[in-house]
Amino acid sequence: MAPATVLVVLAMYLPVIYTVYLSFTTYGGLGSPEPAGLSNYVEMFADTAFLTAIGNTLVWVLGSLLVPVGIGLLVAYLSFGLRFAGWLRVPFLVPYALSGVAVGVVFSFVLQNDGALSQALAYLHLPGSETRWLQEAPLNTIVMILAASWQGIGVNALLFTVGLQSIPKEPLEAARVDGASGWRLFRHMVWPLLRPSTTIVVGLSIVNSLKTFDIVQAMTQGGPNRVSETLGVTMYRDTFVNSEYGLGSAVAVFLTIITVAASMLYLRRQLSIGEPKGATP
């Protein structure tokens, strides 16, 4: 067997199989796992905090599509063709060099009660200085999405810029000659021609937001009282905080199924749009 195959089996397939196996057991990290049938899955769905985590994760998916992807596209499109566009995009790209945890730590100090944001609002006599940004749901999830967006806009803008650069000039010029401009030009010409980039950016955004963990763990630990928990945080909490490896694995399997299903549905749809009519699947 080729070394690469061995590596893939050891690093990718075995952990997956082991996790699926663990999800049907009771295991505290010591001794041997005990068979538990479907009890972990039953317990998982019976937990109201798990249902909250599903809801929050969906908010993360929607928020990540609206803000970092949307603004990323806006930044790329508005700066495209400008003389110093590269320099305009640099400030958006710099945060991408930080880790999610670092962003979380920084923003938790900014957004904590009486933190930098509250103090700034109070200084400027603006409303909101008493707002508990990280303690009220769904406000805490929304501000965490905005914090994550601060980091994610730049790379999305970069990917869209590459996409814009790869669009052939002729059809755009033809459209302009025909009188298309502004929103009409974007909606009917640029947007369809940008589809390969959009597919990548949106696909990555869906997957990344479904497994959101680091920034939430750093900013609220899913709290207070589990109101801002995402599925990634639930998985971590069950596995490593409570040492319920079976339950944590069940959450991991569920999260994986959701991620796979969402990715497949999205990619299949996008790829089928690109295929000529009449092609067989």
Next chain:
Amino acid sequence: MKFRRALVATALLAAASLTATACSSGSSPSSAGSPGSSSEKPTGTLNFVNDKSWDFKAFSTVSQADIGIGLNPTTYADQNAFVAFVKQSFRTNKAPGLFTWHTGGQLEELVKQNLVVETTPLWDEAIKQGEVAPSVRDLYTIDGKQYCTPISVDDWVMYYDKKMFAQYDIKPPTTWDEMMQAAATLRSHGIAPFWSSGGNPWAFVWFQILLAGTDLQLYKDLSTGKASYTDPRVVSVMNTWLDMEQKGYFSDPGSKTQPEEQMKSGKLAMIPFGTWYASTMETAGLKNGTDWGVFTIPAVNPAQGKTPVAIETAPACVAAKSEQKDLGLAYSAWWMTAQAQTAWSKQQGNLPFNPQAKASTETFQQVGQELADTNKYETYLRYYEATPTPILTTALDQFTGFMTNPGDPTKYLQGIQDEAQSYWAKN
């Protein structure tokens, strides 16, 4: 074709997602030093895996000079990563010669699986020599045998800002009513009387103080599943907590600013913590005796007779599979001696558990003498160790919810009771 491409892409995503779960974090400690000989006095370098931010390297020079054993500490800043590493290490030949842990259910878990070395002979000798109180041994006893030994045993006291107390003419309170009067005075001057924090691990602090201070037996019954969290007596304790919340007696539970920094900036007057906290205060530049002092936390209900004092202990354990068992046991025995405890107190500024050892500060010498009066004080295990992990985790969440949105405590208590019921049904 397009279906296959989608399938391959999604399979890779799935594998990446699951791999992250299956591989627990943590790395092996470096294996420095020799295991030492199996003769009476082993010497060498002992691998010590821990979750404490204490300066074990400095302490290693003391033990090296005294018994010829140095420490090679590996410290984990993240508690969950630390626990995952230790559990994982039991399955390998890298099981540490010495590692820190927690008493209560977490120690019981290791003992059930025969993963730690029995230390009964060390305890017998230490008790015989008068180096440790028998009540401490109880914390380390499972089915009549002892496992692990203490690095420190810390009593929970109230740290207070001496200058602030002097400024408002407040004397260290000796009764609950006096403490509430002090709180009212401080609040009227815009100062948060007591530190309070949500989240893991400190959300339990005021529940512990109020419940044990009101009814210690009820506290013990809750931690063993004999009482319900929805018991009217528990609800009443929560209402006392709520009353204090509504009077503005607590600091912001959502603040990320450390309590010693809040005290230093003049916003906070009192912090309930174990005696280990002294070194943190010193590190923050707050001087013992001039900036801060301590007093024992009065009982809410004086009719209990003795004042309950929470204790916590930091155990050091020897892994049964470790190649450094001899070194680990020798070090464990030494750490309980008066010489080691005096040096440890000197380094940490805390209260030594060995009655023959000398506390490094006058503050703790007085506290040590006072708490030694068993007619006046009764110790109990801190909530964090006394409560089984799944119930603890839920309780920390629910207490945080209660602190964040103070109101009717019933739903929060019901949330904990649901978890407790499920846990005690299985255990």
